[in-house]
Amino acid sequence: MSKSIQNILVVGAGLMGSGIAQVFAANGYKTTVADLKQEFVDKAMKKIDSDIAEMKEEGLADDAYGAAVKENLTGILNSQIPEVAGQMDLVVEVIFENKDAKKELYQTLSDNCKEDCIFASNTSGMDIFSLTDDFMKRPERMIITHWFNPPHLMKLVEVVKGPKTSDETAETIRALLEKCGKEPAVLNKFMPGFIVNRMATAICRELYYMVEQGWASPQDLENAMKNTNGLRWGFEGPLGLWDFVGLNIPATVAADVIPTLCSGGNNIPYVDRLIAEGKTGVRAGEGGLGKYPADIDAFIRKRNKRILTMYKVLEGFAKEDEQE
Numbered sequence: 001m002s003k004s005i006q007n008i009l010v011v012g013a014g015l016m017g018s019g020i021a022q023v024f025a026a027n028g029y030k031t032t033v034a035d036l037k038q039e040f041v042d043k044a045m046k047k048i049d050s051d052i053a054e055m056k057e058e059g060l061a062d063d064a065y066g067a068a069v070k071e072n073l074t075g076i077l078n079s080q081i082p083e084v085a086g087q088m089d090l091v092v093e094v095i096f097e098n099k100d101a102k103k104e105l106y107q108t109l110s111d112n113c114k115e116d117c118i119f120a121s122n123t124s125g126m127d128i129f130s131l132t133d134d135f136m137k138r139p140e141r142m143i144i145t146h147w148f149n150p151p152h153l154m155k156l157v158e159v160v161k162g163p164k165t166s167d168e169t170a171e172t173i174r175a176l177l178e179k180c181g182k183e184p185a186v187l188n189k190f191m192p193g194f195i196v197n198r199m200a201t202a203i204c205r206e207l208y209y210m211v212e213q214g215w216a217s218p219q220d221l222e223n224a225m226k227n228t229n230g231l232r233w234g235f236e237g238p239l240g241l242w243d244f245v246g247l248n249i250p251a252t253v254a255a256d257v258i259p260t261l262c263s264g265g266n267n268i269p270y271v272d273r274l275i276a277e278g279k280t281g282v283r284a285g286e287g288g289l290g291k292y293p294a295d296i297d298a299f300i301r302k303r304n305k306r307i308l309t310m311y312k313v314l315e316g317f318a319k320e321d322e323q324e
């Protein structure tokens, strides 16, 4: 059973909030996006315009998409939240990853929203459920929706249930995200890293462990992953691959591999050393894979273009699957 959603408030119009608001508005939901200052709201609207222009250029959006965003999206200041909160069926919280700021906002929302309003946090990893447990009037309507950057293109949204989140809330959110063209993955229990960051941690920890042991260079390891999983993961994930190979083979390999895997400890010493040396990645000019070009903007543009290219390929696969 799922509840009908019409009016959505997105609080926080930064990198993620602007894209999330764009998706809801493009899909016909009356969407209000709030931020602390008018200049932040204006910046978000500009970003949305340029993202839509880029989508159109790439053939990923038409005039109707842009018109729907214009018609359905309104920007407000966070001081106006108490005035509009009562009309909202869903509030998506996309503000700074800061406990006090989030707590204060949820207090305002809890005081001003109607009884059946759903609250969805885009937190990257904060346990929003225990943070708000002592004052949220309806904890069964609290949920995490963890979007990926850029939200208007990335299909996955991780949906994380808290200890009191109702099945109705999770179903309503899943249905809404699917209507918006997303592919939600529901996690029944709050676990650090959710799904994707948990797996990224396991993989990167093992890769840096191999480097630390002197077994391989970061560049060769990166290439090994790109040249195998890079080709497949868009249409066949690791579980699908094991089924394709036949589970008896990976199970035999696993019996030898597991005793030699990195285990224990709470950090990745190789990464800690890189951080201590200021080699934190692309924006610092150097990271785990060595030096990066000084023109970061050009690097990001090229990367974004490649995301768009891959997106189009995956859309093609999705259409093929629909026709089968």
Ligand SMILES: NC(=O)c1ccc[n+]([C@@H]2O[C@H](COP(=O)([O-])OP(=O)(O)OC[C@H]3O[C@@H](n4cnc5c(N)ncnc54)[C@H](O)[C@@H]3O)[C@@H](O)[C@H]2O)c1
Binding pocket: 011, 012, 013, 014, 015, 016, 017, 034, 035, 036, 037, 040, 078, 094, 095, 096, 097, 098, 101, 105, 122, 123, 124, 125, 146, 147, 148, 149
């Ligand atoms: N950046 C990512 O790739 C990413 C991915 C997934 C989840 N997240 C999470 O999403 C949230 C937002 O991240 P972001 O990257 O968009 O940050 P951001 O800094 O780009 O945007 C946050 C926005 O929230 C606004 N804000 C802060 N307090 C507010 C309040 N009380 N009312 C209204 N607006 C307020 C800020 O002015 C800012 O514009 C964080 O919880 C983050 O952990 C980020």
